[in-house]
Amino acid sequence: MIESRHADIAIIGAGPAGMAAAVRLAEAGVHPVLFDLNATPGGQIYRQLGNPQVGAGVMGEEYQHGRSLVEAFARADIDYRPLSRVWWIGREGAGYDLGVVQHRAQSWHAERLILASGAMERGWPFPGWQLPGVMTAGAAQILLKQGALLPGVSPVLAGSGPLLYLLAWQYLQAGQSPALVLDLAPTSRYHALLRHPRRAWHGRSYLLKGVRMIAALRRAGVPVLQGVDGIQAEGREAVERVRYRHRGHWKTLPAALLLTHFGVVPEPQLARSLAIPHRWETGQQAFLPERSEALAVEERLWVAGDGGGIGGAINAEREGRLAALEVLQSLAGKAQDGLARERAVLQRARRRDLEARRLLETLFRLPGDWLEVQPEDTLLCRCESVSRGEVERAITQGAAGPNQLKAFTRCGMGPCQGRQCGESVARLLAHRTAQPMDAIGYYHIRPPVHSVTLGALAAQQET
Numbered sequence: 001m002i003e004s005r006h007a008d009i010a011i012i013g014a015g016p017a018g019m020a021a022a023v024r025l026a027e028a029g030v031h032p033v034l035f036d037l038n039a040t041p042g043g044q045i046y047r048q049l050g051n052p053q054v055g056a057g058v059m060g061e062e063y064q065h066g067r068s069l070v071e072a073f074a075r076a077d078i079d080y081r082p083l084s085r086v087w088w089i090g091r092e093g094a095g096y097d098l099g100v101v102q103h104r105a106q107s108w109h110a111e112r113l114i115l116a117s118g119a120m121e122r123g124w125p126f127p128g129w130q131l132p133g134v135m136t137a138g139a140a141q142i143l144l145k146q147g148a149l150l151p152g153v154s155p156v157l158a159g160s161g162p163l164l165y166l167l168a169w170q171y172l173q174a175g176q177s178p179a180l181v182l183d184l185a186p187t188s189r190y191h192a193l194l195r196h197p198r199r200a201w202h203g204r205s206y207l208l209k210g211v212r213m214i215a216a217l218r219r220a221g222v223p224v225l226q227g228v229d230g231i232q233a234e235g236r237e238a239v240e241r242v243r244y245r246h247r248g249h250w251k252t253l254p255a256a257l258l259l260t261h262f263g264v265v266p267e268p269q270l271a272r273s274l275a276i277p278h279r280w281e282t283g284q285q286a287f288l289p290e291r292s293e294a295l296a297v298e299e300r301l302w303v304a305g306d307g308g309g310i311g312g313a314i315n316a317e318r319e320g321r322l323a324a325l326e327v328l329q330s331l332a333g334k335a336q337d338g339l340a341r342e343r344a345v346l347q348r349a350r351r352r353d354l355e356a357r358r359l360l361e362t363l364f365r366l367p368g369d370w371l372e373v374q375p376e377d378t379l380l381c382r383c384e385s386v387s388r389g390e391v392e393r394a395i396t397q398g399a400a401g402p403n404q405l406k407a408f409t410r411c412g413m414g415p416c417q418g419r420q421c422g423e424s425v426a427r428l429l430a431h432r433t434a435q436p437m438d439a440i441g442y443y444h445i446r447p448p449v450h451s452v453t454l455g456a457l458a459a460q461q462e463t
């Protein structure tokens with residue numbers, strides 16, 4: 001008979017949020033089990049930290065900041081399970097059942113759960129984004145962090161968000177000069193900050209970092225164009241050219257590699273598969289799970305880090321600690337003075353972090369009509385090759401919501417399980433039916449939320 005393994009506390013994700021939660025729990029003598037997809041702890045930002053192939057100066061200060069947390073995590077008494085993917089999750093009794101594949105399938109039951117599954121890059125369709133040679137800046141950064149891999153050709157970077165500049169700067173430090181950086185954000189956004197001095201002040205550290213990176217790129221002769229739109233990748237079998245509009249003029253540039261970035265959004269699959277209510281947050285331009293100030297979404301479920309809303313790595317670490325304090329309090333069954341003081345300090349710092357993030361949201365706000373101005377044949381769902389035109393026709397034929405659109409067109413049914421097209425489909429529906437994003441909602445997410453082989457399931461470990 002297949003029985004579930006039991007955990008008092010399970011954490012999903014070994015990024016800053018999950019690691020900080022686990023370390024804080026272990027400090028209090030509570031030993032969680034922690035599942036993470038990757039081979040080493042660190043999550044997105046501290047991925048492969050300390051990789052000797054990558055020079056210490058290449059990745060920047062934020063990356064090095066994670067060292068003490070990764071070391072504390074390595075020392076702590078935690079049942080850490082790397083290379084483990086949680087592919088389904090469900091409520092059972094007062095806790096949660098988890099389907100996990102760590103080489104073979106396992107079933108787990110957790111009394112309490114911290115979801116720290118982080119963020120992903122926003123899927124943002126444009127003509128030619130399906131061509132080989134077009135990839136996201138985040139994916140290129142993973143190759144750099146994990147394998148010290150540089151493109152070998154000068155890439156064009158295009159889109160909106162701090163990661164665009166960070167990667168361009170990291171490439172420069174690693175000796176690979178980008179050909180061009182195309183930023184959707186117009187220069188006027190920076191000038192407009194003068195009208196929001198409070199926001200600029202709170203976000204000054206981000207601002208200074210950005211200015212320093214742009215200055216370094218310009219000094220190295222890398223053109224940085226702001227206020228660009230109409231980005232397209234052109235080519236027959238792979239990208240050969242990048243087309244864009246700048247100051248009203250169309251330009252075309254030969255390119256063998258286009259790296260794009262359109263911001264990050266919470267990884268939706270696990271929270272959505274539990275049908276946790278979400279709301280559209282206009283500042284972040286994303287659906288966020290509804291959490292209390294104490295990061296709780298249910299009595300025994302907490303969402304910490306970027307999975308609950310994009311706050312950056314330092315904030316994720318604070319939220320991980322906060323979630324751990326809430327778990328400790330729930331285990332104790334009553335309020336504890338020491339925990340309350342620690343919680344108050346963390347909450348104050350968290351409010352400051354989130355205030356500072358608003359600067360990035362102002363600067364890198366994406367244009368609301370981006371999808372509507374794309375040509376009809378632009379693919380919305382790359383997995384199932386469904387175009388914007390096909391989705392629009394299905395809406396005209398009466399598909400009333402994302403799930404009906406899925407049934408009409410197959411968009412969202414491919415291997416990415418809707419991660420790349422979910423937001424676009426909701427945006428198009430909202431636009432065409434003149435409804436708010438909250439009224440449109442999102443795909444119903446069902447397991448498997450990650451690919452899992454029949455072999456792994458057949459070899460389910462018996463306990």
Ligand SMILES: Cc1cc2nc3c(=O)[nH]c(=O)nc-3n(C[C@H](O)[C@H](O)[C@H](O)COP(=O)(O)OP(=O)(O)OC[C@H]3O[C@@H](n4cnc5c(N)ncnc54)[C@H](O)[C@@H]3O)c2cc1C
Binds near residue numbers: 014016138141316
């Ligand atoms: C591609 C990318 C690159 C980024 N690079 C930078 C950067 O260079 N600098 C910077 O300041 N910020 C960067 N960010 C933002 C930064 O990653 C976050 O602010 C920070 O890492 C959030 O921490 P977290 O703990 O919430 O989530 P993450 O660090 O994202 O950690 C989440 C962890 O959960 C795991 N996970 C998710 N789903 C499952 C599952 N089903 N089963 C098991 N494990 C799962 C993931 O593998 C991951 O290890 C990046 C974000 C992305 C998406």
